[in-house]
Amino acid sequence: xxxxxxxxxxxxxxxxxxxxxxxxxxxxxxxxxxxxxxxxxxxxxxxxxxxxxxxxxxxxxxxxxxxxxxxxxxxxxxxxxxxxxxxxxxxxxxxxxxxxxxxxxxxxxxxxxxxxxxxxxxxxxxxxxxxxxxxxxxxxxxxxxxxxxxxxxxxxxx
Numbered sequence: 549x550x551x552x553x554x555x556x557x558x559x560x561x562x563x564x565x566x567x568x569x570x571x572x573x574x575x576x577x578x579x580x581x582x583x584x585x586x587x588x589x590x591x592x593x594x595x596x597x598x599x600x601x602x603x604x605x606x607x608x609x610x611x612x613x614x615x616x617x618x619x620x621x622x623x624x625x626x627x628x629x630x631x632x633x634x635x636x637x638x639x640x641x642x643x644x645x646x647x648x649x650x651x652x653x654x655x656x657x658x659x660x661x662x663x664x665x666x667x668x669x670x671x672x673x674x675x676x677x678x679x680x681x682x683x684x685x686x687x688x689x690x691x692x693x694x695x696x697x698x699x700x701x702x703x704x705x706x
Contacts, residue, residue: 555619556638556672561662562623569616572609580606619661626659633705636680638672643704644680647688652703657681 557565580602587599626639636642636657643654655670657680663671670677676698679691683702691698 552618552622554624555622555661556624556626556659557619557662558639558658559625559627561658562620562625565616565620565623565661569613569620572613572616576609577613580609623661624659634684636683636702636705638681641706642680642702643706644689644700644702647699647701654704 583602587602593599641656645652655668657677658669660671675693676691679689685702688701
């Protein structure tokens with residue numbers, strides 16, 4: 549039997565997934581079923597684009613429910629007590645400057661289930677996080693990104 553993937557996440561991240569799951573099960577599922585019922589009333593299902601779209605949405609919602617249930621079931625909660633400000637780890641907020649121009653950026657390294665780059669949360673599987681994990685304040689690191697190499701200096705770990 550294959551080993552299930554473990555999803556490291558914060559307690560807040562797990563709660564956010566639980567809220568999304570509840571919304572999908574109680575609200576979204578009912579909306580999609582209602583859309584399918586309405587689309588069936590339009591007649592011939594073989595040429596009914598509304599019906600096809602509703603069935604596609606139903607498949608997406610059910611797939612997302614399954615994915616979230618799996619993530620919650622295999623969640624590994626990262627507690628504040630496990631974190632250290634000495635070295636970058638999962639759950640750390642890292643501030644670094646790009647070398648040589650000095651643009652300062654701060655990211656929180658989270659599990660893939662919580663990643664949201666627009667909120668400054670990057671996956672521990674991302675190239676930046678992989679390069680930073682285990683490093684300390686003052687370290688200069690070369691990060692391999694899809695856009696090429698990026699050199700950074702870590703200035704703070706929280």
